Amino acid sequence: MTLLTIATIPLIFLVSFIFAGLIVATSKWHGKYSHDTLVGVQRFHEKATPRVGGLAIIIALAVGVLVLQGEPKQLLKMPFILGFFVFSFGFTEDITKQVSVAVRLWAGFMPAVIAYFLNGTTLHAIGWAPLDYLLSFPVVAIVFTAFAVGGVTQSINIIDGFNGLCSWVSTWSLLAIMAIALLVGDVELASIIPIVLAAIFGVLLFNWPFGKIFLGDGGSYLLGLCVAWCSVLLATRNPSITPFALFLICIYPITEVLYSMYRRKKHKKSSGQPDRLHLHQLIAMTYIYPSIATMNSSVIKNSITGFLVSLLSVAPGTVAVVFYDRPPVILGAIIVFILAYILLYRWTLLQSKAFLEANPHHHAHKPKKNGEQKLEMKP
Numbered sequence: 001m002t003l004l005t006i007a008t009i010p011l012i013f014l015v016s017f018i019f020a021g022l023i024v025a026t027s028k029w030h031g032k033y034s035h036d037t038l039v040g041v042q043r044f045h046e047k048a049t050p051r052v053g054g055l056a057i058i059i060a061l062a063v064g065v066l067v068l069q070g071e072p073k074q075l076l077k078m079p080f081i082l083g084f085f086v087f088s089f090g091f092t093e094d095i096t097k098q099v100s101v102a103v104r105l106w107a108g109f110m111p112a113v114i115a116y117f118l119n120g121t122t123l124h125a126i127g128w129a130p131l132d133y134l135l136s137f138p139v140v141a142i143v144f145t146a147f148a149v150g151g152v153t154q155s156i157n158i159i160d161g162f163n164g165l166c167s168w169v170s171t172w173s174l175l176a177i178m179a180i181a182l183l184v185g186d187v188e189l190a191s192i193i194p195i196v197l198a199a200i201f202g203v204l205l206f207n208w209p210f211g212k213i214f215l216g217d218g219g220s221y222l223l224g225l226c227v228a229w230c231s232v233l234l235a236t237r238n239p240s241i242t243p244f245a246l247f248l249i250c251i252y253p254i255t256e257v258l259y260s261m262y263r264r265k266k267h268k269k270s271s272g273q274p275d276r277l278h279l280h281q282l283i284a285m286t287y288i289y290p291s292i293a294t295m296n297s298s299v300i301k302n303s304i305t306g307f308l309v310s311l312l313s314v315a316p317g318t319v320a321v322v323f324y325d326r327p328p329v330i331l332g333a334i335i336v337f338i339l340a341y342i343l344l345y346r347w348t349l350l351q352s353k354a355f356l357e358a359n360p361h362h363h364a365h366k367p368k369k370n371g372e373q374k375l376e377m378k379p
């Protein structure tokens with residue numbers, strides 16, 4: 001890591017922190033457009049808050065691209081370009097509330113296509129001969145990479161429900177990617193991770209634990225893209241790493257998305273319809289909020305939940321770092337985590353039902369407002 005790269009880290013943090021602070025300080029002027037709505041079954045906050053924190057992150061990354069030199073500059077340029085693409089759709093939704101789920105889903109899959117035409121980068125091997133053969137065809141490789149990148153991007157967005165949750169999960173994921181990069185000697189790739197983390201933490205200090213600003217869809221899509229593309233870069237630059245290790249790093253949000261799709265399809269509900277039945281929401285309502293019911297600050301309760309739930313990403317990331325070049329161990333860990341997730345989800349759902357039946361007048365968070373949906377406890 002060069003002295004310039006090291007010196008850029010505090011600069012990026014300051015840029016992100018200053019712009020996030022400006023957004024918070026001026027929210028009374030732009031709140032009509034930037035504030036998050038308080039109406040919605042998935043909401044766990046009680047005060048109108050600007051949801052455009054991603055703007056500070058993308059500006060900070062732009063400064064990083066301008067300041068850095070050599071290979072670190074080139075490596076950061078693609079996450080910035082692709083990140084700006086998905087950020088623009090999410091940011092438009094944050095401001096207008098008019099961008100459909102289908103359009104944002106499409107936007108999450110397009111960065112891999114854009115990257116291929118810009119520099120030819122795709123995932124071309126996963127260590128399984130039949131699929132590796134198919135990935136030798138550019139069209140297949142582009143589609144596969146698009147689903148991989150889009151899946152991670154969407155999954156990080158899905159878990160963005162509590163103060164710091166999305167940022168902390170992205171942080172643990174990026175730290176795991178950096179650790180593997182250092183283990184295989186890819187110092188250049190490892191050197192851009194602190195730049196991205198600095199941009200995240202400039203906003204995180206306002207978001208967690210005091211909830212002064214939210215990432216919004218723009219910010220969560222941006223972080224998801226950064227995690228996804230850094231994973232792609234690590235896999236394509238270092239063939240000794242099994243790509244399944246990178247899947248394991250992101251296994252919590254990915255499993256959350258896939259299981260949410262399954263349960264909604266099972267109950268014939270739209271995959272784009274929000275609800276309060278994600279694992280992080282059930283954990284909050286069943287365990288965390290009741291255990292700290294005497295705490296007056298709902299914002300701190302929200303933030304405690306966000307950090308504690310984010311720790312679900314730590315164990316898979318640690319296993320991925322230790323066994324990054326041992327596919328059987330990584331595949332076994334993936335299976336174990338998925339099974340553990342399903343068991344934890346179903347157990348928590350049962351506990352939540354029992355708690356609500358025993359405490360019929362209890363509200364884990366707040367009473368329903370007009371326009372919210374009735375909470376149905378179905379697995």
